[in-house]
Amino acid sequence: MEGLSxxxxxxDLRMTHLGETVTLMGWVSKRRDHGGLIFVDLxxxxxxxxxxxxxxxxxxxxxxxxSVRGEYVLAVSGEVRQRPEGTExxxxxxxxxxxxxxxxxxxxxxxxxxxxxxxxxxxxENLRLRYRYLDLRRPDMQEGLILRHRVTKTIRDFxxxxxxxxxxxxxxxxxxxxxxxxxxxxxxxxPGEFFALPQSPQxxxxxxxxxGFEKYFQFARxxxxxxxxxxxxxxxxxxxxxxxxxxxxxxxxxVEDMFxxxxxxxxxxxxxxxxxxxxxxxxxxxxGSDKPDLRFDLELKDVTDLVxxxxxxxxxxxxxxxxxxxxxxxxxxxxxxxxxxxxxxKFAGIxxxxxxxxxxxxxxxLKSPISKFFTEEEIDAIINRLEAETGDLLLFVADKPQVVxxxxxxxxxxxxxRLNLIDPxxxxxAWVIDFPLLEYDEDEKRYVAIHHPFTSAKExxxxxxxxxxxxxxxxxxxxxxxxxxxxxxxxxxxxRQNQEQLFxxxxxxxxxxxxxxxxxxxxxxxxxxxxxxxxFGLDRLVMLMAGKDTIRDVMAFPKTQSASDxxxxxxxxxxxxxxxxxxxxxxxxxxxxxxxxx
RNA sequence: GGAGCUGUAGUGUAGCGGUUAACAUGUCGGCCUGUCACGCCGAAGAUCGCGGGUUCGAUUCCCGUCAGCUCCGCCA
Numbered sequence: 001m002e003g004l005s006x007x008x009x010x011x012d013l014r015m016t017h018l019g020e021t022v023t024l025m026g027w028v029s030k031r032r033d034h035g036g037l038i039f040v041d042l043x044x045x046x047x048x049x050x051x052x053x054x055x056x057x058x059x060x061x062x063x064x065x066x067s068v069r070g071e072y073v074l075a076v077s078g079e080v081r082q083r084p085e086g087t088e089x090x091x092x093x094x095x096x097x098x099x100x101x102x103x104x105x106x107x108x109x110x111x112x113x114x115x116x117x118x119x120x121x122x123x124x125e126n127l128r129l130r131y132r133y134l135d136l137r138r139p140d141m142q143e144g145l146i147l148r149h150r151v152t153k154t155i156r157d158f159x160x161x162x163x164x165x166x167x168x169x170x171x172x173x174x175x176x177x178x179x180x181x182x183x184x185x186x187x188x189x190x191p192g193e194f195f196a197l198p199q200s201p202q203x204x205x206x207x208x209x210x211x212g213f214e215k216y217f218q219f220a221r222x223x224x225x226x227x228x229x230x231x232x233x234x235x236x237x238x239x240x241x242x243x244x245x246x247x248x249x250x251x252x253x254x255v256e257d258m259f260x261x262x263x264x265x266x267x268x269x270x271x272x273x274x275x276x277x278x279x280x281x282x283x284x285x286x287x288g289s290d291k292p293d294l295r296f297d298l299e300l301k302d303v304t305d306l307v308x309x310x311x312x313x314x315x316x317x318x319x320x321x322x323x324x325x326x327x328x329x330x331x332x333x334x335x336x337x338x339x340x341x342x343x344x345x346k347f348a349g350i351x352x353x354x355x356x357x358x359x360x361x362x363x364x365x366l367k368s369p370i371s372k373f374f375t376e377e378e379i380d381a382i383i384n385r386l387e388a389e390t391g392d393l394l395l396f397v398a399d400k401p402q403v404v405x406x407x408x409x410x411x412x413x414x415x416x417x418r419l420n421l422i423d424p425x426x427x428x429x430a431w432v433i434d435f436p437l438l439e440y441d442e443d444e445k446r447y448v449a450i451h452h453p454f455t456s457a458k459e460x461x462x463x464x465x466x467x468x469x470x471x472x473x474x475x476x477x478x479x480x481x482x483x484x485x486x487x488x489x490x491x492x493x494x495x496r497q498n499q500e501q502l503f504x505x506x507x508x509x510x511x512x513x514x515x516x517x518x519x520x521x522x523x524x525x526x527x528x529x530x531x532x533x534x535x536f537g538l539d540r541l542v543m544l545m546a547g548k549d550t551i552r553d554v555m556a557f558p559k560t561q562s563a564s565d566x567x568x569x570x571x572x573x574x575x576x577x578x579x580x581x582x583x584x585x586x587x588x589x590x591x592x593x594x595x596x597x598x
Numbered sequence: 599g600g601a602g603c604u605g606u607a608g609u610g611u612a613g614c615g616g617u618u619a620a621c622a623u624g625u626c627g628g629c630c631u632g633u634c635a636c637g638c639c640g641a642a643g644a645u646c647g648c649g650g651g652u653u654c655g656a657u658u659c660c661c662g663u664c665a666g667c668u669c670c671g672c673c674a
Contacts, residue, residue, distance in 0.1 A: 034637090035630035050634070070624090087632050095634090112625060115609055122610070126666050179674040199674080226673040227599095350601075350670055406670095452674040506674095550667095561667065 004075050004105065011047015013080055013094050022099060023077040024049070025107065027137070028070050029117065038065045042074060042099075045142060049094040050083075051076055053101050061104040071110035071117065078102045125552075129566040132557055144554040147266070148542045152219055154265045155239060158258055164215040164241070169204035171197055171221070176516055178453055178506070180224035183234070191583035197223035197235075200535060202452060203520055205242040206492055209531040210523045217241045219538065228561045230550040231484065231540055235559075239541075241489075242533030248475060248491060251534055252431060255479065255487070259429065267545060269427065275479075277431040284401075288326075288409025290435070293483025295428045296421035298412045300326045300405075303396070306381045312373035314355070318398040325398040328408050329386040330415050333393035334360045347414065348397060353407035357396040361388055413483065424547070429481050434458070437465075437474040438505065446507040451476040453502055454520075455490040456532075462498075469505055479536070486541050489534025496524040 007023045026044035038053040053065040057078070068074065078101040089095030115123040117137045128135040135141055156166065175182045175196035182196035198204075201220045208216045220240045228234065243251065256275055263269040276294070283292050286299045303326065308319035315325050336344075336358075345356040359368035361383070371379060388394055397407045416422050437457050438447040447469060449455060457465060457472045464472040475491035493499045499521060503513040513521065539551035552558035559565055579585065 030634075032633050032636055033630085034633065037631040037633080039633055039636085041634070052632085054631075056631090084632065087634085089634055092634085112608070116624080124605080124609090124666070126605095127609085129666085177674095180672085202674090224673060227671085229673085230668070232673070352670085449674050455674090560665085562665085566666090 006075075007077075009046030010042050010044045010049040011094060013049050013097050013099070015082065015096050017080040017097065018082055020080050021077060021102075022080055023075065024051070024099065025075045026073070027110075027117075028068055028072045028074060031065075031068060031070065033066065038062065040065065040068065040074075042076065043139075047093060047139075050089070050092075050098040051078070051101050052098050053104070057100050058102050058104075061101050064104050064106065065101070068104075068106065069110065069112070071113055072106055073108040073110070075105040075107050076101045076103065125560075126566065129558070129560060132567045136556065141553065144542070144546045144548065145556060147546050148538070148554055150266050151262065151542055151545065152239075152538070154262050155258065156219075158261050159215075159217045159241075162215070162254065164217045165213055166218055167208060167213065167216050168218060169198070169201040169208075169220065173198050173204075176203075177508075177512075178449065180226050183223045183225050186582040186584055188582050199224050200238060201240050202454065203517075205240060205533060206454065206520070206531065207523055209242055209244045210526065210528045212244075212529075214244045214529075216243075216533075220535075225563075228559070228563060230552075231537075231543065233539065233551060233555065233558055234563050236551070236555075237538040239487075239536040239538050240533070241535065242531060244529035244531040246530075246532060248433075248477060248532070251489065251532060252477065255534060256429075259479075263427065267427075271427065271429060275429045275431055277433055279434040280432055280436065281434065283432050284405050288405035288407075288412060289483070290432055291478065291480045291483060291485045292409075292430075293413060293416060293422070293428070294430055294480075295423055295426050295482060296416045298328065298330075298416060298421065300328055300408050300412065301386050302326050303382050303385055306378060306385060307374075307398075310374050310378055312370055314357075315396075315398045323399050324401050324404055325396060326404050326408055327382065327386050327394055327396045328411055328415075329388045330393040330395060331389075331419070332391050333415075333419075334362050334391045336360070336393055344395065344411065348395075348407040348411060351406040351410050352403040353397045353399060355397075356407075357398070359383075359394040359396075361390050361392045361394070363390055427481060427544070429479065432478045432480055433476075434473045435476045435478070436470065437461075437472045437476075438469050440470060444507075447505050449502075449506065450474065451488065451490050453506055454492045454499070456493045456498070465501060465505065475532070477534070479534070481541070481544055484540055484544060485537070486544070487534055487536035489532065491530070491532035494524060494528045494530050496521050499524060 005023060006025045008017070010024050010026050013022065024042055024044070026042045029041040029043035029048055032039040036055065040051050040053070041048045042051050053062045055062045061076075076099065078099045080097050081100050083096060083098050113134050114127055114131055115121060115134070117134060119138060119140050121138065136145070159166075172185060172195040175184065175194060180199050182199065185195040185197065187193045187195060198220070200222050201218060205216055205218075218240045220238050221235055222238050223235050225234060226232070256273055260271045260273055263271050280290055283290050285302070286292070288300050302324060304319055304324045307315040307325050310316055319325065341356075341358055348356040357370050359366060359371065359382075366379065374382070382394075386394055395408070395411060397404045399407070435450055437450065437455060439450055440446075441448045451474055456475045458475055461472040477489060478485050479487040493502060500510070500513060503517070504510075508516070539554060542554040543551045546554055548554060557565065557567065564571060
């Protein structure tokens, strides 16, 4: 490298550089050896350009190039030249030019990679994760991380402009009840005691409000030891924000401005403002989800009133037991076969539905195994309610409201995809507001907070906390994008009495509340401003902006579904000495149980 | 904790109760001065994820297991 200095990025060369002598450094993407002439596509972060080795230009470079292989790291210098007429490559941004190489330095050799370093590879994810550093060489993976950088950079600048301060909070923190399972870190200095990695910086950011910082944000790494999904990793990044002296409208306005700015700057897209809002109750009722995909219509219709007194016992008994019956109209699917309907039933079963009733509005008349239980008037009323037409398939689920919503909500999304009702280019933002504050946990026999225990109830619902807590609505709001929850927040409780009241509703004794959250309760006694905030899942947001199906594709080093890192082989056992220092002993629970025992 | 899908040369796939396990691509060698999915000739490359069972015989069928993925539960 002595005396060598890169002058341009490979992907940056254009006709305007004609005649310039350039020095490029990058990887061999492809080599085409014609015997007397060698072409190499040289790739770096900026893109690719064709470089040419010819004995007429440099015998030395040409012969050296004969030994070059894929993914070798090269430094070349030579003149940018217009390609001979007829040999331009319109598929490449640099396709009008090439570099004729006068000197070549092989900076490093490379083994043949285990998979192709190109766009759109369909390789076993096992391999991609094991060789993540090679996977990340692929241009579309680089684009994802570059996009991620531009998103964080744009947001940082925006929030700075609006008077926000970026403040870091600890990673070694206190384990608190409620919420996800914690990742624990043993304390060497305090044997038998543990830190928890933060599930979010929630309490710290509220305390920063007590401290008077007024506007805070942070790109915060969060940890939750729960099972993974395509959009859930054990560690992930939140854009975390908190503000004092604000109300819900202030936050919504700021966030909409922020996303409009972000999409304008990064994607060149103008988002329509204001973002639509719908209540939790309406979202659940119409779409069976608290994060509905609003890129397509398909609404659920409640037919409970029409069927509760009908002769169909399955429906009637569910209604009598306090359940409900809802229907989904699937346009143009009257041709569905028995097998396809059985598969749909199985699909609904995943979400707990014990069955799936259907009606087919065929041109030759109604086909349905349940129609014989209804009068003609009842059937007409149902068809009217669903606004169904000939050629439609109608699907019904009868169950507890929660099961009906989940099953039909999932079917709605499924048909949105199957019927191609979704515009993949669209970014459909909306707010879901007025969440309930609490729900009842049947397993634990107590109330649990839907958002989190620091969320304030709506002022007009405060009296309900003492009488009918489940009816109280929270000052909470989620931001959804294309059926994905990308963020959520709330106005917080900011005085000790209200916070203690909520803890007690959640079933904490005063002593427990003091032990777990005493520092917060105490802080609230020293002049706490009204405050609230919101946090966004950065990985999910970037995933959607990049058009990817999993957040793994926009994270540099993600974990597998079983929360391990195939590249480093983490987690792994540690030395006995390390355990000793921590005063820890592994319970030798047999992992390798003998086979074939009875 | 549960359900489903996948696992065959380096990679992506095909295949079948008895095969020399096929194809493409990559790799290696030779030829080739305008290619860009370069072309042509040749070669090497497989413990058919692992273990057990059924069978005269299993890569193929069955059971188990491991790994990856998708989903349910879980994720304030």
